[in-house]
Structures are given as C-alpha cells and as structure tokens.
Amino acid sequence: MYNVRPRITRILSMIMISALMIPLVSGCTKGEKVANNGKSTQPDTQQEQKEDKKDPVTLKFPIWSTITEDLFTKLDLVNEYKKEHPNVTIELELLKDTEYENTMKIRNSANELPDILPLKSSWLINFKDNILPLDDLDAAKNNMFAADFKVGDHIYGVPESQFNEYVWYRKSIFKEYGLEIPKTWGEFVTAAKTIKDGGKYIPIAMGGKDAWPDYPFNEFMPSLEAGDGDYWSTMATIDEPFTKGQAFYDAYAKIQELYNAQVMGPDPLGVGFDQAKLMFGSNQAAMIALGQWFGSDLKSMTDVDINDVGAFLLPVRNSVDDPFNTISMVDTFFTIPKTSKYPDEAKEFINWFFSDAWYSKYLTEAQLQSTVKDVKIDLGTMFNGAFDVSNLNYVLNKGGNEDYKKIESAIKFDVKKMGQDMMSGKDFNKMMQEMNKSWKNARSK
Amino acid sequence: MKTISKQKNILLFSFLLIPILLLLVFVLYPLIELVRLSFTDWNGVEAQQVYIGFDNYIKMFTDSSDVWLSLRNNGIYFIFHSIMIPLELMIAVLLDSKIRASKFFKTIVFMPYIINGVAISYIFAFFYSPINGGLNGILEVLGLESLIQNWLTNDSIVNISLVFVSIWRFSGFHVILFLAGLQSIPQDQFEAAEIDGANSIQNFWYIIVPGVKKVLEVILFLNVVGALQVFDIPYIMTQGGPGHASSTFILYTLETAFKFNSFGMASAMGITMLILILILNGVQNRLFNLKGVGEE
Numbered sequence: 001m002y003n004v005r006p007r008i009t010r011i012l013s014m015i016m017i018s019a020l021m022i023p024l025v026s027g028c029t030k031g032e033k034v035a036n037n038g039k040s041t042q043p044d045t046q047q048e049q050k051e052d053k054k055d056p057v058t059l060k061f062p063i064w065s066t067i068t069e070d071l072f073t074k075l076d077l078v079n080e081y082k083k084e085h086p087n088v089t090i091e092l093e094l095l096k097d098t099e100y101e102n103t104m105k106i107r108n109s110a111n112e113l114p115d116i117l118p119l120k121s122s123w124l125i126n127f128k129d130n131i132l133p134l135d136d137l138d139a140a141k142n143n144m145f146a147a148d149f150k151v152g153d154h155i156y157g158v159p160e161s162q163f164n165e166y167v168w169y170r171k172s173i174f175k176e177y178g179l180e181i182p183k184t185w186g187e188f189v190t191a192a193k194t195i196k197d198g199g200k201y202i203p204i205a206m207g208g209k210d211a212w213p214d215y216p217f218n219e220f221m222p223s224l225e226a227g228d229g230d231y232w233s234t235m236a237t238i239d240e241p242f243t244k245g246q247a248f249y250d251a252y253a254k255i256q257e258l259y260n261a262q263v264m265g266p267d268p269l270g271v272g273f274d275q276a277k278l279m280f281g282s283n284q285a286a287m288i289a290l291g292q293w294f295g296s297d298l299k300s301m302t303d304v305d306i307n308d309v310g311a312f313l314l315p316v317r318n319s320v321d322d323p324f325n326t327i328s329m330v331d332t333f334f335t336i337p338k339t340s341k342y343p344d345e346a347k348e349f350i351n352w353f354f355s356d357a358w359y360s361k362y363l364t365e366a367q368l369q370s371t372v373k374d375v376k377i378d379l380g381t382m383f384n385g386a387f388d389v390s391n392l393n394y395v396l397n398k399g400g401n402e403d404y405k406k407i408e409s410a411i412k413f414d415v416k417k418m419g420q421d422m423m424s425g426k427d428f429n430k431m432m433q434e435m436n437k438s439w440k441n442a443r444s445k
Numbered sequence: 446m447k448t449i450s451k452q453k454n455i456l457l458f459s460f461l462l463i464p465i466l467l468l469l470v471f472v473l474y475p476l477i478e479l480v481r482l483s484f485t486d487w488n489g490v491e492a493q494q495v496y497i498g499f500d501n502y503i504k505m506f507t508d509s510s511d512v513w514l515s516l517r518n519n520g521i522y523f524i525f526h527s528i529m530i531p532l533e534l535m536i537a538v539l540l541d542s543k544i545r546a547s548k549f550f551k552t553i554v555f556m557p558y559i560i561n562g563v564a565i566s567y568i569f570a571f572f573y574s575p576i577n578g579g580l581n582g583i584l585e586v587l588g589l590e591s592l593i594q595n596w597l598t599n600d601s602i603v604n605i606s607l608v609f610v611s612i613w614r615f616s617g618f619h620v621i622l623f624l625a626g627l628q629s630i631p632q633d634q635f636e637a638a639e640i641d642g643a644n645s646i647q648n649f650w651y652i653i654v655p656g657v658k659k660v661l662e663v664i665l666f667l668n669v670v671g672a673l674q675v676f677d678i679p680y681i682m683t684q685g686g687p688g689h690a691s692s693t694f695i696l697y698t699l700e701t702a703f704k705f706n707s708f709g710m711a712s713a714m715g716i717t718m719l720i721l722i723l724i725l726n727g728v729q730n731r732l733f734n735l736k737g738v739g740e741e
Binding site: 101102105108109126127129130143157208209210211220265266269270271275279330405408409411412418420421423424426442 | 451488489490491492508509511522542573574575576578595597598599600683684686687690691701702703704706707
C-alpha cells in the first residue's frame with residue numbers, strides 16, 4: 001500500500017507529459033506535411049527554383065458560394081497560381097453565404113480579416129476604413145466598372161463579374177398556353193394569370209419563406225421604374241418616396257398587383273428557395289425570377305432538360321415605347337484588407353486573377369459576363385433572344401450611399417421583408433404611409 | 446499550524462485562480478464591454494465609437510414598433526410554457542407512480558430534448574409545409590380539410606405553431622426535472638399522510654408541490670430565460686417572418702447588429718434583455734414565494 005502512491009503519481013505524470021507532447025508531436029507532423037507538399041510541387045526549371053527561394057506565403061481567400069468553390073476546384077485555381085508563384089499558397093475557405101458578411105465583421109473586430117476579401121458592392125462603404133485603395137492596380141484600371149463603385153475618391157474593390165437578372169421559363173409550358181415572351185409588365189402579369197387559369201402549373205415559383213428570393217421584384221424594381229441604378233441614393237434625398245408618383249411607390253404598386261394575382265402558388269411564403277428551385281426544375285412551375293447565377297444551379301440539377309429552359313429579361317415598362325430598363329449587377333469585389341500581412345502578394349494575385357489566361361476560362365465556366373475591357377464571354381444558348389428587345393437600357397445597380405445607409409439602419413429598411421409583408425396581404429397603402437412617416441423622421445435627424 | 450494554514454491558502458488560491466481568471470476574461474470583461482458599447486453608436490466595422498448616452502435605450506422603445514412586436518412574441522412563448530408547467534408536473538407525478546412501462550414513457554418524454562434543436566426545427570418546418578406537409582396531410586386524411594392552414598405564414602397563427610414546437614421540445618426536460626424533485630421527497634411523508642387519512646389531491650398539494658418547490662424555481666427561471674432568448678426555432682422555421690410577425694427579441698437584436706450595422710443599439714438590447722430576465726425572475730419568485738425547501 002505504501003508503494004502504491006508514488007507509482008500512481010508516476011503514472012499520472014507520464015499521462016500528463018504524454019498529453020502535453022501530443023500537440024507538439026502533431027505540430028511537427030503537420031510541419032513535415034507542409035514541407036512534403038512543398039517538395040511535391042517543387043518546379044524543375046531554374047527560374048521557378050529562384051522563385052521558390054522566396055519566403056513561403058499563404059494568402060487567405062474566403063468565398064461565399066459553393067458554385068464558386070466547385071469551379072475553383074474544377075479549374076484547380078490553387079495549383080494554377082502555384083505554377084507561376086511557387087512560394088504562394090492560396091488558402092480557400094468556403095463560408096455560408098448568409099453568414100459571410102457577419103463573419104467578416106466579427107473577424108474585422110478581431111483584426112483577423114483574410115488577405116483577399118471579396119465583398120458585395122453594398123458592403124464596400126461599411127469596410128472602406130479597413131481596406132486598401134486599389135487605384136493603381138492594373139486589374140482595377142482595366143476594369144469597366146471598378147471606377148463606378150468608388151467610395152469617396154478611391155477604388156477599393158475590383159468586381160469579378162457582371163450579370164443580368166432574368167425570368168427563367170419553361171419553353172414547353174409557354175408553348176402549351178400559346179404564350180409569347182412578355183415585353184411589358186402588363187403582358188408579364190397576363191402571362192402568369194393565363195398559366196394560373198390553366199390550373200396545371202404554378203406560374204411563378206417563389207421561395208418567399210427565405211425572404212431574399214423576392215429581390216428581383218422588391219429590391220430591383222424601384223431602380224428599374226426610375227431608370228436609375230443608384231436609386232437608393234436618390235431616395236435618400238426625398239422626404240416621402242413612398243407616395244404615388246414616386247418610382248418606389250409605382251414599382252411597389254405593380255409588385256402588389258402581381259402578388260395579389262396569386263400567381264405564386266397556394267402559399268409562396270411557406271416555400272423556401274430550395275423548394276421553389278425544385279418546383280421549377282421538376283416542371284411544376286413555369287417561371288422563376290432569378291439572376292444569371294441560377295444557370296449554374298440549373299446545370300447541376302439532374303433530370304432538368306436544359307433545352308426546355310429559356311430566359312427573358314423582366315419587363316417593368318408600361319408600354320413597348322418606353323425604354324426597357326434591365327438591371328445589370330456587378331458582383332464580388334476583390335478587396336485587400338489593411339491588416340493583410342502580404343498586401344503586395346495579394347495585389348499580384350488579383351492582377352493574375354483578372355489576366356486573360358485565367359479570367360476568360362473561369363468566367364466561361366461560370367457563365368458570367370466579363371467586367372474586364374475587351375474580354376467577351378459566350379453565354380450559351382439558354383440566353384438566346386433574351387436581349388432582343390426594343391429600347392434596351394442597362395441600369396447598373398448600386399448599393400446606395402452613406403446617407404441612404406444611415407436611413408436604412410435607422411428605420412431598419414428591409415425591402416425583402418416588405419415583400420413578405422406584401423405577399424402575406426398586409427394593407428399596402430397603410431404600409432406606404434407608415435414608411436413615409438419613418439423615412440421622413442429618419443431624414444430629419 | 447501556520448504552515449498548514451499557509452499551505453491551505455496557497456492551495457485554495459491556486460485552485461481558484463484559473464476559474465476566476467476565466468470568469469473575468471470571458472464573462473465579466475465582455476459584460477462590461479457590452480455595457481460600454483450600449484452607450485455608443487458603433488456600427489460594428491469602423492473604429493470610431495461616439496458616446497451618445499442613453500439614446501440607444503430611448504430609441505429602442507420609442508422609434509421601433511417591431512421591438513414591441515418581438516417582445517409580444519416572446520410573451521406568447523412565456524405564457525404558453527407557463528401554462529404547461531402544472532401539466533408537466535402532473536405528467537411527472539403520473540410517471541413517478543407505479544404505472545406499467547414507466548421507464549419507456551420516461552424515455553419517450555425526454556427524447557425531444559436530446560434531439561438537436563436545428564433538426565427539430567427542420568422536421569417541423571416540413572411538417573407544417575403547405576406542399577406535401579405532414580400536418581395538412583393528416584387533416585386531409587381525417588376529412589378535416591376545413592382546418593388546413595398556412596401554419597407558418599398566417600400572421601395570426603404563426604407564433605402558436607412555433608410555440609407548439611418549443612413546448613414539444615422542452616416539456617419533456619421539465620418533466621424529468623420534476624421527476625428528480627419527486628424522487629427526493631421522503632417516502633415517510635406519504636406514509637404519515639396516509640395514516641392521517643389524506644387523499645391524493647391533498648397529497649399533491651401539501652406534499653408534492655412543496656417538495657418540488659426547488660425544482661419549480663429552476664423551471665420558472667429556465668422558462669423566463671428560454672422565453673426571452675428563444676432563437677433557433679423561429680430563426681430556422683420562419684426567420685422571423687412573414688415580415689416581422691414571428692420575430693423574437695433575440696432575432697431582432699441579431700438583425701439590428703448584423704443586418705443594419707447598429708452594434709451600439711444591439712448591445713443596448715442585450716443589456717435590456719438581461720435586466721428583463723432579472724426583473725421577471727424576481728417578480729416570479731416573489732409571486733410564488735419561492736425560496737426552496739432548504740432555505741426557509
């Protein structure tokens with residue numbers, strides 16, 4: 001018995017030491033792995049060996065879309081870049097799209113932003129103090145839209161792609177009901193009502209439960225009605241934009257007309273985006289209004305006859321003589337946080353990303369339009385005829401200036417939630433009156 | 446003697462140092478920081494933080510009707526869960542008596558609590574779904590088509606639908622807590638009552654209820670905290686929608702912070718919630734005179 005205690009102490013000490021050693025040993029193993037990886041990709045040419053002598057650099061690069069992740073994997077972005085810059089490793093990190101902005105805000109407060117930070121246009125203002133100006137970057141100079149999204153006097157982000165918003169439709173259903181591609185808002189609503197009256201299909205699939213899928217209507221239609229891509233900033237100069245005759249009100253009156261026609265199934269608010277997508281994919285729904293990005297989603301869905309799917313631009317105009325305004329989106333702005341340890345390498349990467357060798361290949365695969373001068377991308381047959389409309393006018397969507405952001409934040413202005421309220425049958429005029437009141441109030445402060 | 450006391454102190458100090466440090470760093474410091482932020486207009490991204498006094502607290506209750514709507518929704522959870530408490534106690538008493546397969550029933554009752562909350566929310570989202578949804582399907586089979594509803598999108602019933610899920614999930618846990626309380630009541634009290642000729646209602650009222658007072662206190666506290674902090678069920682099932690119809694105070698706080706970049710205001714809401722929990726719990730304890738058996 002007397003000898004038992006020291007033995008137990010010895011055993012316990014051994015366990016503790018072993019436990020402490022585990023991370024140390026695993027750390028070594030990791031290090032070895034990295035070194036081995038480095039070896040396996042070690043290039044043979046002399047020039048590359050020279051590059052290899054540079055200190056190893058890891059650039060953290062988060063993304064918010066699984067589609068992008070799949071494309072980067074398919075086209076092997078990491079190794080393609082390594083071929084030219086052997087010392088640089090691109091570390092991709094996939095984040096959930098709905099959580100991306102929040103995650104970056106949290107990381108920003110901990111000074112842990114990545115080296116390359118993709119942002120949406122409306123987030124540029126929020127992050128402007130934390131990212132580097134990129135005015136002198138070649139990629140920014142060659143970009144057709146970077147200067148349109150300056151914050152203050154500087155370019156902070158280089159947009160990756162441009163795309164349009166479409167109404168995707170089933171050609172066979174349109175044929176069954178003898179429908180033409182609508183050219184005005186009235187024709188669009190009538191087409192939806194005709195399909196509804198047929199009783200076989202849901203005219204427009206809407207994932208209203210998730211709120212965001214109503215964005216082609218509730219977010220973009222005020223800009224389309226006004227023919228002003230920066231309508232949110234314009235709105236910030238008006239006291240009562242929710243009054244009849246104002247673009248916002250007029251656009252929303254049209255949307256209300258569509259929602260009231262009940263052409264989005266028995267309960268559009270009970271259906272999420274995934275269900276809506278499946279409804280369109282399985283031919284239960286005739287149309288779905290979404291951006292160009294939906295093309296990739298469609299292709300990834302098995303059992304969808306792509307030849308039966310077409311796309312047209314959402315017509316918002318009242319008559320064929322009016323200009324046909326259509327939203328043009330510029331998305332995924334590449335920015336470099338001030339806290340990046342490797343700003344030069346990050347700049348080099350952005351320049352490479354927008355170089356012809358990678359960029360054209362990537363955008364063709366992603367089926368998105370180019371933002372770089374002189375680079376044209378073939379979008380394929382799905383978009384045939386989509387742009388054959390009279391008086392076509394591109395409206396470049398912008399996220400709103402700081403005045404708008406202040407009002408948005410003060411009154412928690414959320415057009416997508418408004419869309420949900422409209423679908424649920426809330427009193428439209430009362431809603432507009434209340435919005436006028438709170439908007440005016442926020443502007444006066 | 447001195448050495449022993451010194452050693453004792455060193456031992457105490459070294460044992461307490463780490464937990465106290467952890468408490469200071471991860472609880473007290475964030476709390477102080479939260480209070481500080483609630484007096485600023487910080488937007489969560491910029492370095493600039495301007496002190497604006499009690500503006501956030503005043504704005505919270507005067508400028509936005511949605512705060513009141515969210516609090517009302519929290520109230521619905523609170524009321525329905527409170528109504529369930531006596532029922533939960535009765536179920537516990539039933540399960541504690543010698544009924545057949547009581548162990549099986551205990552497991553069944555406790556099961557919802559151990560299932561992941563996110564999974565439960567998804568299951569019920571499908572159950573309530575208007576397309577091929579389970580509930581509407583059952584009603585159809587029973588020939589009760591007239592009762593079919595848009596369970597998660599109708600403003601007037603969405604909160605009830607969500608509260609049902611919450612009750613389904615947490616009631617079992619309360620029952621198990623009550624069971625633990627019941628088992629701690631000494632058997633001789635029941636025997637003495639039997640000799641005195643007490644009936645089962647008197648047993649329930651004079652032995653069981655006072656016997657589980659301590660558990661009741663815990664459950665009432667959990668009820669207040671749970672009702673005010675309900676998050677995952679509405680977040681996953683409706684995202685507070687349609688509009689803000691099923692939003693709760695936490696959902697609204699989250700939206701304020703991350704969607705509208707008002708971290709100052711969101712911090713004020715966090716502090717308000719803390720105060721609300723303290724007040725409601727205090728009121729409840731006074732109302733039910735809950736001091737626990739051992740503390741009287």
